[in-house]
Amino acid sequence: xxxxxxxxxxxxxxxxxxxxxxxxxxxxxxxxxxxxxxxxxxxxxxxxxxxxxxxxxxxxxxxxxxxxxxxxxxxxxxxxxxxxxxxxxxxxxxxxxxxxxxxxxxxxxxxxxxxxxxxxxxxxxxxxxxxxxxxxxxxxxxxxxxxxxxxxxxxxxxxxxxxxxxxxxxxxxxxxxxxxxxxxxxxxxxxxxxxxxxxxxxxxxxxxxxxxxxxxxxxxxxxxxxxxxxxxxxxxxxxxxxxxxxxxxxxxxxxxxxxxxxxxxxxxxxxxxxxxxxxxxxxxxxxxxxxxxxxxxxxxxxxxxxxxxxxxxxxxxxxxxxxxxxxxxxxxxxxxxxxxxxxxxxxxxxxxxxxxxxxxxxxxxxxxxxxxxxxxxxxxxxxxxxxxxxxxxxxxxxxxxxxxxxxxxxxxxxxxxxxxxxxxxxxxxxxxxxxxxxxxxxxxxxxxxxxxxxxxxxxx
Amino acid sequence: xxxxxxxxxxxxxxxxxxxxxxxxxxxxxxxxxxxxxxxxxxxxxxxxxxxxxxxxxxxxxxxxxxxxxxxxxxxxxxxxxxxxxxxxxxxxxxxxxxxxxxxxxxxxxxxxxxxxxxxxxxxxxxxxxxxxxxxxxxxxxxxxxxxxxxxxxxxxxxxxxxxxxxxxxxxxxxxxxxxxxxxxxxxxxxxxxxxxxxxxxxxxxxxxxxxxxxxxxxxxxxxxxxxxxxxxxxxxxxxxxxxxxxxxxxxxxxxxxxxxxxxxxxxxxxxxxxxxxxxxxxxxxxxxxxxxxxxxxxxxxxxxxxxxxxxxxxxxxxxxxxxxxxxxxxxxxxxxxxxxxxxxxxxxxxxxxxxxxxxxxxxxxxxxxxxxxxxxxxxxxxxxxxxxxxxxxxxxxxxxxxxxxxxxxxxxxxxxxxxxxxxxxxxxxxxxxxxxxxxxxxxxxxxxxxxxxxxxxxxxxxxxxxxxxxxxxxxxxxxxxxxxxxxxxxxxxxxxxxxxxxxxxxxxxxxxxxxxxxxxxxxxxx
Numbered sequence: 001x002x003x004x005x006x007x008x009x010x011x012x013x014x015x016x017x018x019x020x021x022x023x024x025x026x027x028x029x030x031x032x033x034x035x036x037x038x039x040x041x042x043x044x045x046x047x048x049x050x051x052x053x054x055x056x057x058x059x060x061x062x063x064x065x066x067x068x069x070x071x072x073x074x075x076x077x078x079x080x081x082x083x084x085x086x087x088x089x090x091x092x093x094x095x096x097x098x099x100x101x102x103x104x105x106x107x108x109x110x111x112x113x114x115x116x117x118x119x120x121x122x123x124x125x126x127x128x129x130x131x132x133x134x135x136x137x138x139x140x141x142x143x144x145x146x147x148x149x150x151x152x153x154x155x156x157x158x159x160x161x162x163x164x165x166x167x168x169x170x171x172x173x174x175x176x177x178x179x180x181x182x183x184x185x186x187x188x189x190x191x192x193x194x195x196x197x198x199x200x201x202x203x204x205x206x207x208x209x210x211x212x213x214x215x216x217x218x219x220x221x222x223x224x225x226x227x228x229x230x231x232x233x234x235x236x237x238x239x240x241x242x243x244x245x246x247x248x249x250x251x252x253x254x255x256x257x258x259x260x261x262x263x264x265x266x267x268x269x270x271x272x273x274x275x276x277x278x279x280x281x282x283x284x285x286x287x288x289x290x291x292x293x294x295x296x297x298x299x300x301x302x303x304x305x306x307x308x309x310x311x312x313x314x315x316x317x318x319x320x321x322x323x324x325x326x327x328x329x330x331x332x333x334x335x336x337x338x339x340x341x342x343x344x345x346x347x348x349x350x351x352x353x354x355x356x357x358x359x360x361x362x363x364x365x366x367x368x369x370x371x372x373x374x375x376x377x378x379x380x381x382x383x384x385x386x387x388x389x390x391x392x393x394x395x396x397x398x399x400x401x402x403x404x405x406x407x408x409x410x411x412x413x414x415x416x417x418x419x420x421x422x423x424x425x426x427x428x429x430x431x432x433x434x435x436x437x438x439x440x441x442x443x444x445x446x447x448x449x450x451x452x453x454x455x456x457x458x459x460x
Numbered sequence: 461x462x463x464x465x466x467x468x469x470x471x472x473x474x475x476x477x478x479x480x481x482x483x484x485x486x487x488x489x490x491x492x493x494x495x496x497x498x499x500x501x502x503x504x505x506x507x508x509x510x511x512x513x514x515x516x517x518x519x520x521x522x523x524x525x526x527x528x529x530x531x532x533x534x535x536x537x538x539x540x541x542x543x544x545x546x547x548x549x550x551x552x553x554x555x556x557x558x559x560x561x562x563x564x565x566x567x568x569x570x571x572x573x574x575x576x577x578x579x580x581x582x583x584x585x586x587x588x589x590x591x592x593x594x595x596x597x598x599x600x601x602x603x604x605x606x607x608x609x610x611x612x613x614x615x616x617x618x619x620x621x622x623x624x625x626x627x628x629x630x631x632x633x634x635x636x637x638x639x640x641x642x643x644x645x646x647x648x649x650x651x652x653x654x655x656x657x658x659x660x661x662x663x664x665x666x667x668x669x670x671x672x673x674x675x676x677x678x679x680x681x682x683x684x685x686x687x688x689x690x691x692x693x694x695x696x697x698x699x700x701x702x703x704x705x706x707x708x709x710x711x712x713x714x715x716x717x718x719x720x721x722x723x724x725x726x727x728x729x730x731x732x733x734x735x736x737x738x739x740x741x742x743x744x745x746x747x748x749x750x751x752x753x754x755x756x757x758x759x760x761x762x763x764x765x766x767x768x769x770x771x772x773x774x775x776x777x778x779x780x781x782x783x784x785x786x787x788x789x790x791x792x793x794x795x796x797x798x799x800x801x802x803x804x805x806x807x808x809x810x811x812x813x814x815x816x817x818x819x820x821x822x823x824x825x826x827x828x829x830x831x832x833x834x835x836x837x838x839x840x841x842x843x844x845x846x847x848x849x850x851x852x853x854x855x856x857x858x859x860x861x862x863x864x865x866x867x868x869x870x871x872x873x874x875x876x877x878x879x880x881x882x883x884x885x886x887x888x889x890x891x892x893x894x895x896x897x898x899x900x901x902x903x904x905x906x907x908x909x910x911x912x913x914x915x916x917x918x919x920x921x922x923x924x925x926x927x928x929x930x931x932x933x934x935x936x937x938x939x940x941x942x943x944x945x946x947x948x949x950x951x952x953x954x955x956x957x958x959x960x961x962x963x964x965x966x967x968x969x970x971x972x973x974x975x976x977x978x979x980x981x982x983x984x985x986x
Contacts, residue, residue: 272912328499354489
């Protein structure tokens with residue numbers, strides 16, 4: 001996109017020029033001898049630069065946004081009646097095709113008229129960009145002139161600049177809200193389109209999921225898989241996470257702690273694909289061979305366990321290992337937040353260390369630990385790569401955890417990889433699944449955040 | 461009180477209780493130690509299993525041949541440019557294949573079974589493409605005889621590394637062969653008989669006695685030839701030439717049993733025979749294989765490398781940093797230094813905290829729906845990927861920067877205010893520099909996290925085949941972790957060590973980032 005580089009260079013040059021000009025003007029004011037400046041020359045320079053850049057950025061953004069529609073609008077006005085009189089949908093389709101073929105102007109179209117129309121479209125696009133560039137220039141110049149008029153000895157330029165920067169800071173902070181809003185709106189729109197095609201009741205309570213080949217959108221097996229794997233993960237992660245936090249906080253000698261804490265951080269920093277690969281090459285084969293050994297026992301009926309190469313158990317166990325450092329560090333925070341008086345009091349009354357921990361420390365830290373576990377569950381629900389790689393693709397409800405099983409996240413990936421058009425119910429169902437996932441994790445997160453905030457613990 | 465009276469009355473039960481309490485203390489303590497030990501051993505296990513697997517990918521067996529690429533054989537190389545790459549490739553292929561034919565004496569061997577001695581493929585046709593590149597860069601090599609390396613196909617490499625099949629080898633000294641002159645059988649020039657004085661090893665006989673479908677392959681090898689052993693009859697092994705020419709029996713012979721039956725392995729008997737002979741002759745050598753670092757992705761494991769993915773990761777990281785760092789730091793400054801206590805502030809804080817815990821894949825959905833479909837960003841490109849990861853990283857950056865800003869002692873603020881600084885001056889000139897080490901650490905930590913992210917990138921189409929190094933943020937690209945995922949799904953066994961090697965590279969990069977981070981931290985804190 002040379003256009004983007006061009007725009008960027010344009011902005012940089014304009015900004016630099018405005019900065020220098022503003023500074024020079026301020027310095028000349030300063031040495032004019034009409035009293036001392038209210039604001040330092042740097043603020044003057046920043047003020048002029050901001051006043052110049054802001055209209056330019058606005059104008060460029062408009063140009064980028066209207067780059068497609070406006071030239072197409074003018075093209076439609078010029079088209080002969082036989083095309084312009086077409087129904088709106090067909091007309092739009094025709095213009096869209098022209099526009100996408102305009103990206104490779106060297107490839108000739110079969111129809112001569114289409115070729116001419118495309119040439120005209122390219123000319124119109126060029127004209128629009130030229131006009132846009134000129135408008136940007138004018139906007140920048142206007143901002144520049146206005147700002148220069150403000151530059152006097154007594155003008156409170158610093159206050160203006162600070163106010164502008166403050167607004168920028170606020171907008172940055174509000175970005176998080178915009179992103180959340182973007183997620184909610186896009187999931188709601190695409191999910192809504194899905195539910196206009198598929199009955200929501202069938203989606204939530206249907207027991208057959210076969211989105212790839214037929215149109216069965218019963219998501220219950222996916223919910224089952226997600227919950228089952230999360231449960232296995234938490235069975236692994238909860239005791240290990242909490243106990244290791246307790247050990248490191250209360251028992252461990254200093255040297256061990258200095259070694260173990262960074263090791264936990266390393267474990268937390270390992271990307272989830274690595275865990276997925278670990279599950280494939282080591283954990284899944286081990287679980288499979290254990291399941292086969294159980295099947296071979298004389299008193300176990302034949303084929304009692306499925307013993308698949310991909311299994312819910314493998315994904316769940318590895319996911320549990322992944323969540324351990326997360327639970328452990330949050331539990332550590334919660335333990336730290338317990339006042340030392342409680343600890344000392346219990347010990348001075350003669351309780352052993354483990355009694356103190358079990359009867360005083362853990363109950364006092366309970367809200368924090370519960371929040372840690374909730375956040376752990378939320379992560380387990382949303383974890384994708386481990387289940388994509390190690391859990392399998394079969395949507396089924398089965399009590400046998402050595403069989404392959406699929407989850408909401410794994411299905412989202414399978415549905416959307418290699419697909420960009422969102423018109424089939426197949427791709428739209430991914431958004432419905434994503435909406436469910438978002439809602440569930442939202443509830444868990446909000447609850448956990450409330451607990452964490454109420455008890456004054458650090459942020460998760 | 462009750463306890464005390466009980467203690468006085470019954471000292472024995474008191475001792476019991478104490479013992480029980482101590483026991484439970486010990487039990488609890490050992491459970492906690494076990495938990496920590498389990499975590500540590502898991503970490504060690506992950507690193508160990510990946511590292512040992514990856515070692516195999518760093519060396520590769522290569523055919524070392526001396527070639528004389530002349531102008532007429534590579535006609536299409538013209539003044540430093542490959543005019544017709546297909547023609548060049550086939551010419552080079554023929555050169556290498558001819559060389560191997562000569563070493564294996566393929567043309568002197570007469571077809572003796574119905575399949576004939578079809579040239580067994582030892583390397584992928586595109587494996588010679590780097591020779592074309594080298595010659596294109598140095599045209600003066602045309603006509604010179606130099607030694608070139610061609611990586612053999614990945615399955616054969618795995619076989620030579622002992623990963624693909626079970627096999628045993630017995631060496632039999634020259635003196636152990638009863639009849640020094642192998643008896644040429646009358647009916648064919650390619651069938652021989654040999655008898656071994658000390659007796660054929662028992663496992664070899666066992667292998668030869670099995671029925672056809674499950675029968676292991678038995679080879680008899682000399683310094684210059686490889687035979688297949690068909691049967692054991694009348695104290696003789698009946699042999700069939702597979703590769704090479706029989707010179708003499710100096711140095712003895714080897715009996716090799718490949719236990720995995722031909723139907724259950726990816727390589728044929730012919731390939732095994734030829735590869736073993738070339739290895740014995742020193743034509744095939746195991747050597748460090750730099751392709752992992754220097755080449756882009758390929759459909760052949762022996763040619764695939766991480767270079768394009770590394771560049772892709774870098775481009776994505778640049779976009780992410782360019783968006784997430786300024787916005788994140790500015791947001792943190794506003795929240796810590798300017799935000800009024802209001803509903804709005806609280807709402808923003810909650811949405812940031814919530815965003816930090818939204819599953820990454822949901823950000824992928826956002827990217828697919830909004831960035832690709834509404835704003836029309838190119839699919840599979842680092843712009844889209846970087847933006848999605850920026851959304852994902854933003855909360856982490858904000859939370860870490862806020863923690864660093866709030867750790868700045870209030871005295872600094874008060875002192876600056878008392879000297880007449882404005883709020884903005886306090887924040888930008890005094891608090892931010894004091895918090896810089898923390899902010900930088902947080903930012904790098906967030907970026908390092910985003911470096912390992914895969915799930916959202918899958919949804920915006922970054923799991924594609926990228927055969928060339930991307931040259932811009934709008935070009936099709938993939939990232940290192942996505943490549944790891946892609947390779948881990950590869951059907952061939954050879955992808956496994958390669959995936960592990962890519963993981964090692966990724967982890968090394970992360971370690972480097974962490975080291976850099978602690979360096980920055982120390983420097984600033986001094």
